Amino acid sequence: MSRQSYEFTSESVSEGHPDKVSDRISDEIVDLFFREAIAQGMDPWQIRVAAETLTTTNKVVIAGETRGPASITPERIEAVAREAIRDIGYEQDGFHWKHADIDVLLHPQSVDIAQGVDSGAGLHQEEGAGDQGIMFGYASSDVPDALMPAPVHYSHKILQRLAKARKEEGQDWLGPDSKSQVTVRYHNGRPVEATAIVLSTQHLDASLDSKTIAERVKPYIKDVLPAGWITDNTIFHINPTGKFVIGGPDGDAGLTGRKIIVDTYGGMAPHGGGAFSGKDPTKVDRSAAYATRYLAKNLVAAGIAPWVEIQVSYAIGVASPTSIYVNVDDNNPIKGDKIERIIRQVMDLTPHGIRKHLDLNKPIYAPSSAYGHFGRDPGPNGEFSWEKTDLIDEIRSKL
Incomplete structure (x- = not known):
């Protein structure tokens, strides 16, 4: 500004808004795949989930693509959806966790997409981004403990x-x-x-x-x-x-990914357009947005600027970002181009680097499905790892 x-x-x-009910179910599915993979000794780096949920009057439809343990059946997907609805608090005639009709229409991930993400496959033979796109991260000193817009x-x-x-x-x-x-x-x-x-x-x-x-x-x-x-x-x-x-959902249909401004910065900063919920962290819509928030928050916490906005961009199947851009106030003593150089030194922004740095291959996503993905307290099991401010000393050392 x-x-x-x-x-x-x-x-x-709220968590009971129909769009947020859909987000919660989709993120519970992501968590289920990671939880089951870890329990069975499967490499969590191989998990792939892109789950979309529609909710309406006593009806839930879950669609998308996945890769993971064969033990995750439609019945288990249905069970986690019902438990999510029950936890939110829906026991109403028009939407009830026990009585809602739930359709599970998930199918295996496209091999054409998989080859761009899997290491050793595809044109570039590297663990590339799961899609093209732009992502933004932001932090401000409005709220000192959260570094979020007020x-x-x-x-x-x-x-x-x-x-x-x-x-x-x-x-x-x-x-x-x-x-x-x-x-x-x-x-x-x-x-x-x-x-x-x-x-x-x-x-x-x-x-x-x-x-x-x-x-x-x-x-x-x-x-x-x-x-x-x-x-x-x-x-x-x-x-x-x-x-x-x-x-x-009895009053209005809900869809995964329809509250992206609520999920981020309330319109105070740009949004790249990609939703978060229901996606595993190979999808840079989610993981790179987390990484840029993490960097922006650490930069503000380090006193580099009172607010920082970061944009990154990716090409599907390609690991390195195609661009990194930093915006700060014109009067800020440390300019955006210098901050861009610092960012490249303190964090690997390839999809693999982001997942490793923020430890994202875990069942940590359901808590993020309501009340914002940012400005939250890091949890004991790795939830909201992108809200840590553990880069402050390293950032200051690069000045």
Whole structure:
């Protein structure tokens, strides 16, 4: 952003949003393939998954291509899908984990695609990218502990807080489906207040009106926003349609990969267009987006710039990126071309190098399917490894 004073808005959607239900099922399938491969002693580097999920009224359709253990049958795919739906919280007449009809239409990966990714195969005889494309990574100092843009960060936090109230604190009137939107005012380049907050949450008690729901949820919103951000001038729109009882896939069809801006930076940075969920890390749509976020976050954490945007690009079947581009503020003392040279020194951005550096050949993906892939805490089993800031000293040594 070149302007120093402005308002910016980002949205989030909950784990029960129909698109996120689809993302969760697709990522559970990725995790199943890695988990089963590791259990059977199969090389996890050989796993291939590209799973797409459609959800609608009591119907789930799973399609795509895979390569992995023969023990993963359609019945096992169906079982993990049902468990994901149950964990999200759907036990409604129009969408129920136990009663939904589930079709599994997965098939083996195309040999034409496989030869471009498998080492020793294809035209280039190297472990190449699973597809062509562009990917972006971004970090900013808006939120010091997360290094994320404030509007999308707090949009996520509101919905995570509601989910906790629903699942852990007995607020069972809340339904799984919800959406949030936060408008943040920036002054002199820093976020200072929320000027508008939009929240639509499914409520299982049909008798509740918008005013009552607003009274119940505003304390949760205030819990997660910084002190002083809600003022007398903050505009609230809570369940502005008046009623939100029918939700989730029963209210609207869901598709894997339809919330890519929610998944990343809320529109504050560009997006290459490729979705993440349902894809193993040979797909650079996912792994290179993780790598560029990792690099951008470490650069900001190292004090190189208050915000950093990185673009990389790939050709299918080719290992090395076709380009690396870094964008920082024009007034930043360390320029983009120098940062590009540093990036090439601190991380191998081939698909193999990314998977190895971030340890991505693991069943770690389901937790990323809701509330953003970035700005999260690294987990004990390797989840969100791309959120670590372990390159700070190496980056500084290259200056």
